[in-house]
Amino acid sequence: MSLPPHDLDLLHSRALRVREHIINMSTGGGCFIGASLSCADLIVYLYTSFLNISQDSFDADDRDFLLLSKGHDVPALYGTFVELGWMESVRLKNHLHTNDHIYWHPNRHIPGIEFHSGSLGHLPSVGLGIAMDNQLKGLDNRTIVITGDGELDEGSVWEAMLVASAYKLKNYTVVVDRNAFQANIETEELIPLEPLDDKFKAFGCSVRRIDGHDFVQLDEAFSALPFAEDKPSVIICDTVRGKGLPSIERRADRWFVNFSEEEIQGLHRELHGGETTTLTSETLTVR
Amino acid sequence: MMDYQQLIKETALADDRYIVMTAENRAVIRELPPLLGGRFIDTGITEQCMIGTAAGLALRGRIPICHALTTFLILRAYEFIRTDVGIANLPVKLSGFIPGVLSDGNGPTHQALEDISLMRGVPHMEVFAPADHQDMVEMLPHVWSSSAPSYVRLNTRFTDYKHEPFTPGKAEVIGLGTDVTLLVYGFLFEQALIAKQLLEGHGLSVGMINLRTLKPLDETAVLDALNDSTLTVTIEDHFQTGGLYSIVAEVLLRHQRSANVLPIAFNERWFRPALLDEVLSYEQMTGEAICQRTLDHLEKTK
Numbered sequence: 275m276s277l278p279p280h281d282l283d284l285l286h287s288r289a290l291r292v293r294e295h296i297i298n299m300s301t302g303g304g305c306f307i308g309a310s311l312s313c314a315d316l317i318v319y320l321y322t323s324f325l326n327i328s329q330d331s332f333d334a335d336d337r338d339f340l341l342l343s344k345g346h347d348v349p350a351l352y353g354t355f356v357e358l359g360w361m362e363s364v365r366l367k368n369h370l371h372t373n374d375h376i377y378w379h380p381n382r383h384i385p386g387i388e389f390h391s392g393s394l395g396h397l398p399s400v401g402l403g404i405a406m407d408n409q410l411k412g413l414d415n416r417t418i419v420i421t422g423d424g425e426l427d428e429g430s431v432w433e434a435m436l437v438a439s440a441y442k443l444k445n446y447t448v449v450v451d452r453n454a455f456q457a458n459i460e461t462e463e464l465i466p467l468e469p470l471d472d473k474f475k476a477f478g479c480s481v482r483r484i485d486g487h488d489f490v491q492l493d494e495a496f497s498a499l500p501f502a503e504d505k506p507s508v509i510i511c512d513t514v515r516g517k518g519l520p521s522i523e524r525r526a527d528r529w530f531v532n533f534s535e536e537e538i539q540g541l542h543r544e545l546h547g548g549e550t551t552t553l554t555s556e557t558l559t560v561r
Numbered sequence: 562m563m564d565y566q567q568l569i570k571e572t573a574l575a576d577d578r579y580i581v582m583t584a585e586n587r588a589v590i591r592e593l594p595p596l597l598g599g600r601f602i603d604t605g606i607t608e609q610c611m612i613g614t615a616a617g618l619a620l621r622g623r624i625p626i627c628h629a630l631t632t633f634l635i636l637r638a639y640e641f642i643r644t645d646v647g648i649a650n651l652p653v654k655l656s657g658f659i660p661g662v663l664s665d666g667n668g669p670t671h672q673a674l675e676d677i678s679l680m681r682g683v684p685h686m687e688v689f690a691p692a693d694h695q696d697m698v699e700m701l702p703h704v705w706s707s708s709a710p711s712y713v714r715l716n717t718r719f720t721d722y723k724h725e726p727f728t729p730g731k732a733e734v735i736g737l738g739t740d741v742t743l744l745v746y747g748f749l750f751e752q753a754l755i756a757k758q759l760l761e762g763h764g765l766s767v768g769m770i771n772l773r774t775l776k777p778l779d780e781t782a783v784l785d786a787l788n789d790s791t792l793t794v795t796i797e798d799h800f801q802t803g804g805l806y807s808i809v810a811e812v813l814l815r816h817q818r819s820a821n822v823l824p825i826a827f828n829e830r831w832f833r834p835a836l837l838d839e840v841l842s843y844e845q846m847t848g849e850a851i852c853q854r855t856l857d858h859l860e861k862t863k
Contacts, residue, residue, distance in 0.1 A: 393644050399610045403617020410599050433610035
């Protein structure tokens with residue numbers, strides 16, 4: 275089964291608009307742009323083509339659930355909500371203002387957000403509870419938890435994988451946004467994670483690894499869920515931090531940014547194929 | 562009277578919203594797994610995961626009762642309690658086993674002496690400390706049917722005392738006195754009762770209050786005690802910081818009052834591990850020792 279051309283066009287155009295929203299949130303206080311751009315395609319794919327969630331079904335027992343555990347990539351989620359018509363785009367201008375609840379991490383004041391995150395390693399367990407409730411009710415709906423890769427340092431992630439395996443939660447899926455950075459450090463230089471597939475397999479999960487920016491690969495992997503009838507599934511999405519903006523792609527120092535208006539304009543042009551932007555705003559370097 | 566395990570069983574069998582969870586501390590709930598089937602969830606020795614999972618279940622309308630040894634339940638998983646249960650204000654019911662001196666011979670790794678302090682610091686969290694088994698059994702149905710997150714300092718010890726029925730938000734007034742009032746919660750209730758009788762034998766008028774609920778506090782009962790007695794004694798198997806002594810200090814400050822208050826608690830230290838009776842003797846927390854410490858303090862502050 276493959277995505278029809280019409281769907282692919284929609285995914286590409288929607289992902290482009292979500293990236294525009296992310297760029298727009300990268301000023302006036304800024305945001306974690308790199309991690310937002312790395313998972314933008316994944317989030318757009320899930321809400322457009324995979325998840326059984328709509329504004330009318332938030333209260334339904336048998337809908338799907340998506341939890342964003344890495345949290346600081348929430349601009350990608352809010353941008354997607356705007357494109358789905360769940361949130362008015364003007365609200366994104368309220369980013370970091372007290373007249374709204376749009377800040378650096380997700381929270382349940384925003385319809386569509388399942389649970390707050392920000393402290394890493396929590397939502398694999400919260401998602402486990404949701405998946406267990408679904409299993410108890412005999413439902414076949416899916417619980418998807420998106421984690422970062424740096425987040426995998428947290429032991430609580432691995433506790434959740436052990437327990438999900440023990441309870442054979444086949445409709446529980448952890449998706450890793452493997453952009454290879456944590457803050458402005460490469461994961462493999464700090465606490466190496468590879469071979470990551472083998473680690474999840476050793477914890478009793480059925481694992482696939484794909485290019486997290488390729489909608490066809492995303493669709494092939496998610497359409498194949500559950501990968502096993504008696505195991506939780508894991509999809510490792512190899513991604514590029516800052517994807518779509520060559521001037522910040524894989525740039526360790528451009529994880530959290532607070533751009534000037536001029537830089538924002540340049541990045542919009544760059545997103546649409548223009549020249550690489552010269553970025554002069556201060557970088558945040560911790561190592 | 563039903564015991565703790567029977568009470569959980571009856572509650573869970575009558576209402577399928579209840580889920581019984583543990584982090585592999587099954588000793589006093591060991592008969593429940595076959596009775597509750599899928600609604601008994603043992604996550605193994607993973608307190609953080611258990612609390613996060615409980616939050617997810619509560620998000621879907623379930624009421625998880627999380628039973629584990631207190632130190633690991635609230636200390637290992639503290640940030641999960643605060644962040645997943647507290648921020649979301651979910652009805653997760655924490656049941657802490659062997660709190661305070663009830664960890665007797667285990668040693669300081671198992672001594673939960675900061676549980677009241679930490680749990681009352683979580684917004685929305687209700688905090689309960691039954692005086693004995695009967696007090697606990699009276700209290701738990703109210704605790705579990707509330708929509709708030711809660712922590713109960715479990716106490717499965719039997720005493721002969723016949724308690725009044727539990728009323729949410731109300732302390733149990735054991736007696737009123739003009740010389741001394743003993744404020745106590747949890748396991749040391751029985752020793753406080755002995756101390757009360759001994760002090761009365763010395764001709765003193767002695768009041769006593771079983772706090773039962775540390776949060777929300779029955780502030781009227783505490784203020785009445787402070788107003789009516791020359792000396793108030795706070796008795797707790799808890800660190801002196803953050804527990805009842807601190808709570809009383811906060812009440813006094815809020816009402817711009819001062820008072821003569823003697824704290825009986827562990828001041829900046831863990832207790833000497835041993836069998837329970839020896840712990841009480843060594844730490845001067847028997848009824849006799851509490852009486853003597855009170856008399857000494859009265860003499861010193863005369």
